[in-house]
Amino acid sequence: MKNNIKHISWTWFVIGLIFLGIVYYFINMYTQQSNKIPQVCSLRKCFTVELARTPAQQELGLMNRTSMAENSGMLFIFSKNDFYNFWMKNTRIPLDMIRIDEQYTVVRILTAQPCITDPCMVYRPEKIALFVLEINAWIAAKWGIQEGMNVKFRNIE
Numbered sequence: 001m002k003n004n005i006k007h008i009s010w011t012w013f014v015i016g017l018i019f020l021g022i023v024y025y026f027i028n029m030y031t032q033q034s035n036k037i038p039q040v041c042s043l044r045k046c047f048t049v050e051l052a053r054t055p056a057q058q059e060l061g062l063m064n065r066t067s068m069a070e071n072s073g074m075l076f077i078f079s080k081n082d083f084y085n086f087w088m089k090n091t092r093i094p095l096d097m098i099r100i101d102e103q104y105t106v107v108r109i110l111t112a113q114p115c116i117t118d119p120c121m122v123y124r125p126e127k128i129a130l131f132v133l134e135i136n137a138w139i140a141a142k143w144g145i146q147e148g149m150n151v152k153f154r155n156i157e
Helices: 002-035 055-060
Strands: 039-041 046-052 072-082 095-100 106-112 129-136 152-154
Touching: 046 055, 046 129
Parallel strands: 046 072
Antiparallel strands: 039 046, 039 152, 072 129, 095 106, 095 129
């Protein structure tokens, strides 16, 4: 009888260890996935961003979207610092365009309105930038993002 009790105790112990191992595996997998989400962060807010690296992705941008979560955006990544023109063709939501230089300093913020019909206004920059972050309009002001401040990139290579 004592042998059976010891056997049952060890069986439950092993099952418990296996269960804890499985739980640890799934928690670790979830943590690694969430740690790979690209983000642009100011002092007070992080934005989960889609990356627009290629000319095709940059041309499409946020066209035809009817909404975007407040903590989301799109980061345009260019190959060199330059004056990049933007427009809002077929963009249905107003956006803050935040121009960021190679030192991750915000060099310009402007709010752009949707453009559904031609001709659309072209937003010409006054300063060079390497990146442009597009987020919902007026969110930059809400979270205290200002020209001259630095931002941080997470999980963006």
